Amino acid sequence: MSLTAIGFVPLIPTVLLAILAALALVATALGLWLRARGVLWRFALFALILLTLSGPVLTQEERDPLDDIALVVVDRSSSMALADRGAATEDALAQVRERVRALGHVELREVDLRERGEDGTRLEETVRAAVGEIDPERLSGVVVISDGQVHDTPEALERLGLPAPLHLLVNGRRDETDRRLVIEQVPSYGMVGEPQEMQIRVDDLPAAGGGPGSVPVVVRQNGQVIFQGDVRTGERRAVPFTLARAGESVIEVESAPLDGEITTHNNTALAFVQGVRDRLRVLLVSGSPYPGLRVWRNILKSDPAVDLVHFTILRPPEKLDGTPIQELALIAFPSRELFEVKLSEFDLIIFDRYSRRGLLPLAYLDNVARYVEQGGALLDAAGPEFAFPLSLYRTPLARVLPGRPSGRVFEQGFKPDLTRVGHRHPVTADLEPPDLPDDAEPPWGRWFRQIDIEADQGETLMSGVSDRPLLVLDRVGEGRVAQLLSDHAWLWASGFEGGGPQNQMLRRLVHWLMREPELEEEALTAQPAEDALVIRRRSLEDPREREVTLTSPSGASGPVTLRPHAQDDGVAEAVVPAGEAGVYQVTDGPLSAFAAVRPVSARERADVLATDAPLGPTVERTGGGAFWLGEDGTPELRPIAPGRTAAGRGWLGLEQNGRYVVTDTAQLPLFPPWLALTLLLGTLATAWWREGR
Numbered sequence: 233m234s235l236t237a238i239g240f241v242p243l244i245p246t247v248l249l250a251i252l253a254a255l256a257l258v259a260t261a262l263g264l265w266l267r268a269r270g271v272l273w274r275f276a277l278f279a280l281i282l283l284t285l286s287g288p289v290l291t292q293e294e295r296d297p298l299d300d301i302a303l304v305v306v307d308r309s310s311s312m313a314l315a316d317r318g319a320a321t322e323d324a325l326a327q328v329r330e331r332v333r334a335l336g337h338v339e340l341r342e343v344d345l346r347e348r349g350e351d352g353t354r355l356e357e358t359v360r361a362a363v364g365e366i367d368p369e370r371l372s373g374v375v376v377i378s379d380g381q382v383h384d385t386p387e388a389l390e391r392l393g394l395p396a397p398l399h400l401l402v403n404g405r406r407d408e409t410d411r412r413l414v415i416e417q418v419p420s421y422g423m424v425g426e427p428q429e430m431q432i433r434v435d436d437l438p439a440a441g442g443g444p445g446s447v448p449v450v451v452r453q454n455g456q457v458i459f460q461g462d463v464r465t466g467e468r469r470a471v472p473f474t475l476a477r478a479g480e481s482v483i484e485v486e487s488a489p490l491d492g493e494i495t496t497h498n499n500t501a502l503a504f505v506q507g508v509r510d511r512l513r514v515l516l517v518s519g520s521p522y523p524g525l526r527v528w529r530n531i532l533k534s535d536p537a538v539d540l541v542h543f544t545i546l547r548p549p550e551k552l553d554g555t556p557i558q559e560l561a562l563i564a565f566p567s568r569e570l571f572e573v574k575l576s577e578f579d580l581i582i583f584d585r586y587s588r589r590g591l592l593p594l595a596y597l598d599n600v601a602r603y604v605e606q607g608g609a610l611l612d613a614a615g616p617e618f619a620f621p622l623s624l625y626r627t628p629l630a631r632v633l634p635g636r637p638s639g640r641v642f643e644q645g646f647k648p649d650l651t652r653v654g655h656r657h658p659v660t661a662d663l664e665p666p667d668l669p670d671d672a673e674p675p676w677g678r679w680f681r682q683i684d685i686e687a688d689q690g691e692t693l694m695s696g697v698s699d700r701p702l703l704v705l706d707r708v709g710e711g712r713v714a715q716l717l718s719d720h721a722w723l724w725a726s727g728f729e730g731g732g733p734q735n736q737m738l739r740r741l742v743h744w745l746m747r748e749p750e751l752e753e754e755a756l757t758a759q760p761a762e763d764a765l766v767i768r769r770r771s772l773e774d775p776r777e778r779e780v781t782l783t784s785p786s787g788a789s790g791p792v793t794l795r796p797h798a799q800d801d802g803v804a805e806a807v808v809p810a811g812e813a814g815v816y817q818v819t820d821g822p823l824s825a826f827a828a829v830r831p832v833s834a835r836e837r838a839d840v841l842a843t844d845a846p847l848g849p850t851v852e853r854t855g856g857g858a859f860w861l862g863e864d865g866t867p868e869l870r871p872i873a874p875g876r877t878a879a880g881r882g883w884l885g886l887e888q889n890g891r892y893v894v895t896d897t898a899q900l901p902l903f904p905p906w907l908a909l910t911l912l913l914g915t916l917a918t919a920w921w922r923e924g925r
Contacts (some may be wrong), residue, residue, distance in 0.1 A: 238902070241287035253282055277915045284912070287901070294896035299339040300372035302332055302886050303362055305355070307378035307403070309347040311840045313786050313812055314495040317379060317403050320861055324377050324401055327866040335871055338372060338886060345378065352383030355847070356392060363394065371396045372886040373856070373878070379403045380843040389850045396887055397856035397878035404494070404842020405862035410437045411447070411490035411499055412837070416468060418483065418503040422475045423510050429472050430503065434487050436465050437841055448488040454481050455824055463487070475507035479749030482826050497787060498837050502815050502826060511539040512746055515570060515578045518544040519586035520615065524722025528584055528613065531738050541570075541578075545589060571596035575603050579746045585615035585719055588622040598628035605632065605709030609745035614683050615719040616641050634690030634706035635715050637683065642697040645678040648718075648732075654693035656772050656802030658751045659705070659740045663733050666799065676732030679720035690715075691753075691772060705744070712745050753802075756780070758818045758827035765810040765827055767818050769794050770803050778804045783817040792818075857884050 242249055256278035263271030306325060312318065325342075332340045343362045347353045359374065373396045380402050392398075417431040434447045451459035451471050463469045475481055483503045489496045512535075516528055525544065532540045571592060581600060604610050612624060612633060619637045630636075654660040664674055682696040690706030696718065704715045724732035744751040755770045769778050775796035783789045794804035810816065810829040818825045844851070844858040851858050857879025859867045864882065872878060872885035879885060 238288060238290055241289050241899070243285050243287050249282065249285055252285070256282065273915060273918055277912070280912050280915055290900040290902055292898045292900075293894050295892040296895050297337065298370060298891040298893060299337045300886065300889050300891075301339045301341060301366050301370045302372050303359075303366065303374045304328055304340060304342045305345050305359060305362070305374065305376045305378070306342060307353065307376070307382075308344045309353045309381070310785070310812075310837075311353075311379055311381050312403065314497050314840055320403050321377055324403070324861055324866045328375060328377075328401075328869070331866075331869040332886075335869060335886065338871075341366070345376075345382075353378075353381060354384055354388075355382040356384045356388040359392060359394075367891070368395045370889055370891050372889060373884070374398045375401060375884070376847065377401045377403060377861075378847075379840070380845065380847060381839060381841075382846050384846070389847070392850060394854050396854070397885065398847075398851055398854045399856040399867075399879065399884045400844055400847050400851050400858040401866065402842050402844050402858060402860045403862070405860060406842075408494045408841045409490060410493045410495065410841055411435070411487060412437060412840075413449075413485060413487045413499050413501050414837075415485060415501045415503050419505060421506045421508050424475050424478055424507045426510075427472055427474055428505070429470050430483065431468050431470055432463065432485055432501075433468050434463050434465050436490060437839065450486050452484045452486075475505065477747055477749065478507045478509050481505050481507055482824075495840065497785065498840060504826075509537060509579075512537055512579045513539045513577055514541070514580045514582065514742075516540060516542040516582045516584060517586050518542070518584040519589070520545075520617065522585060522615065522719055524719060524725075525584075527722045527725060527734075527738070528582060530725075531735060532742070535739070545586070545591060567592055567596060571599050575599055576608075578608070580609040580611065580742065582611045582613065583624060584613045585617060586624065587617035587620070588624070588627060594627055597624075601628045601632045604711035604713060607710035609712045609747075611714045611716070611741070611745055613716045613719065613721075616681070616683065618683050618685075618717075632708045632711075632713050633715060634704045634713060635685030635687050635701060635717065637685050640684040642682040642684060642700070643680065644697060645680050646682065646697045647674050647676065647678050648694050648696055648702055649674055649699075651692050651695050652800075653691050653772055654703075655800065656770075657691065657693050657705070657753050658770070659744050660693045660703070660737060661801060663737060674732075675730070677723055677727075677729030679718050679723055681718055681720050683717045685715070685717055703741075705741075712747070714741055714745055716741075754823065756818060756820060756823035756825045758816060758825040760810065760827050760829040761807070763810055763829070765808050765816055765829060766805065767792060767794060767808065767825075768803055768805045769820065769823075772802060775800055775802065775804070778820065780818050780820045782808065783819075784810075785812045785815055855879070859884070 256275070260271060260275040260278065263274060304325065306321060312321060329340060332338050341362070343358060345353060345355060345358045355376070363371065363374075371394070374394060376398065378400065380400065412435045414433045414435065415430060416433055419428055422428045432449070434449065436445070445465055446462040447465055449459070449461065449463045449469075450457060451473070453473055458473050459471045473483065481504070483505060484500065486500045489499055514532055516532065518525055518528070521544070529540070529542055532538045581603070600610065610632065612618070617623060618625065619639050619641050623637055625633055625637050650660055650664060668675065679696070682700065682702060684700055685704075687701045687704050690704045690713070692701040692704050694703035696702040702717050704717070706713045721734050721738065724734035740751060753770065753772050757768045759766045765782075767780060767782070769780065777796070778794040779791050780794060781789055782792045792806050792808055794806045796804045812829070815826055815828050818827070842860075842862070848858065855878045857867075868883040870883050870885050871888045874887045874889065877885070878887070
């Protein structure tokens with residue numbers, strides 16, 4: 233594009249030129265007042281001189297027009313992933329791209345609008361940052377594709393001050409309805425076994441004109457139904473629950489769907505409650521004295537969460553040595569109170585080198601066996617007594633103990649070793665260094681006594697002499713049992729031959745017996761990692777590929793294949809992309825896990841109905857228009873002049889700013905020197921001749 237125009241390049245400063253022009257006008261006016269001859273020719277002479285000094289030129293410019301810039305803001309917040317809004321957004325965006333290309337000389341720039349945690353969706357910050365990178369004189373318009381649910385304050389939207397119209401393409405319909413379930417209050421932590429309470433509410437949007445109705449609601453805790461009943465819409469409902477275990481519990485609340493609602497995604501709400509044990513009560517009964525008598529006591533007393541009751545049997549009833557009663561240091565053993573009245577109050581019972589010594593009738597040991605079958609925990613730290621006729625195995629405890637004594641006791645040095653199952657079980661999994669070769673000896677000291685058993689059931693985690701069972705774990709009924717077949721674990725604590733991981737092993741063993749969730753051998757976990765999800769399945773079974781079902785926050789489900797680790801640690805794992813924000817659920821049937829990836833803010837869940845209300849004043853102030861995609865479709869795009877109406881029925885306008893850059897300039901003097909000199913001399917001669925007559 234070229235443009236020709238007349239301009240001026242003064243030969244002297246403009247101020248001096250103006251002074252000379254003023255003097256010429258004064259002289260001409262004075263001549264006219266005195267009626268002097270030739271005054272008009274003198275004026276013509278002055279005009280020619282001034283015209284010559286102003287340097288008139290003919291300027292020709294070569295211009296390249298600049299494209300106008302249209303900004304499209306695409307809402308990618310969680311509420312835009314509901315129902316079919318994602319597909320509608322992509323369809324509208326594709327049509328806008330196509331129609332902008334058809335206009336010609338319009339550059340399209342796109343920016344995504346995402347939620348900012350609990351602050352919700354902030355439009356003003358996103359638009360301000362995008363417009364800051366654009367020449368404001370080239371901005372032709374801003375098109376926002378959204379459901380209208382933005383959480384800026386009116387003052388923030390007022391500060392936008394756009395130099396072009398803002399148009400809103402509302403992704404939805406005016407007649408949408410939705411049911412929303414909200415967990416209004418739930419404790420983050422709770423004591424195991426103590427009653428807790430949560431507050432829930434169900435809202436139907438927009439509010440029904442006929443008043444509140446009843447909605448069926450189901451509440452599950454770790455997959456088990458704890459409440460099922462009707463809840464009136466718009467009203468709070470208290471739901472009691474009790475945490476049955478330590479660690480994280482998942483509470484899922486689900487309401488029945490509403491006919492015609494845009495999504496059932498917010499009909500479900502999750503809460504994660506951390507279960508905390510007040511005090512773990514442990515009963516420790518030690519039998520024959522030996523160097524490691526205080527091993528268990530030291531470990532349990534060092535744990536602030538454990539309340540330990542410890543009795544050591546130093547003087548059996550049959551011992552008659554004539555010691556006066558008042559000089560005895562021991563109290564009577566409260567066998568009835570411990571093993572009948574208060575037995576169920578203990579979380580774990582430990583027999584440390586205990587044998588039948590007449591203190592506990594068989595009926596009490598039968599109580600212990602029944603206690604295990606009904607959900608209790610028992611640890612038998614065996615000594616040589618276990619192999620002899622007074623063994624605990626020759627009591628009702630035989631029906632819960634996994635190992636049957638063979639009658640042999642090995643009195644020789646050996647290094648405890650992990651079995652194949654032991655390398656996978658969380659109690660002993662990483663006791664050995666991960667880089668230890670398979671044929672290398674364990675990096676710890678020796679023990680010198682092992683009681684031989686026949687392990688009829690359970691899992692053997694450690695072996696000793698001739699690969700015989702050393703540590704056996706088993707589940708009996710609802711409870712758990714462990715057998716440690718040596719009384720030389722104290723050698724590790726004393727540092728003999730370098731010692732060993734005694735504290736780590738025994739502490740894990742105790743907490744596994746008391747159902748610590750992190751030590752479950754069969755476990756499914758899901759953890760967020762940036763924009764991905766790490767899924768792990770731990771098992772004692774032989775390594776193999778496993779398939780789980782992954783459910784995204786939008787409700788879409790699909791299979792995921794977990795592949796075992798190369799080190800045969802019993803863990804199969806997969807890393808999958810997590811493009812949606814919200815809570816994901818993973819299940820393989822009996823086990824389920826939940827993980828929150830970029831958790832959906834409460835503001836995003838508060839209202840998901842499409843609306844033009846928050847952005848309406850800004851759209852009106854800038855002269856733009858609001859269009860409902862679900863009713864009107866994507867509007868046509870038209871070029872308009874700045875300041876003209878920017879929206880109408882079925883169309884929106886983008887301003888044509890006409891900006892350009894000059895690429896070349898050529899100038900031609902209109903008064904070349906030879907022409908100026910000729911005219912000046914001719915005019916001067918004519919004026920002189922006229923005045924001489």
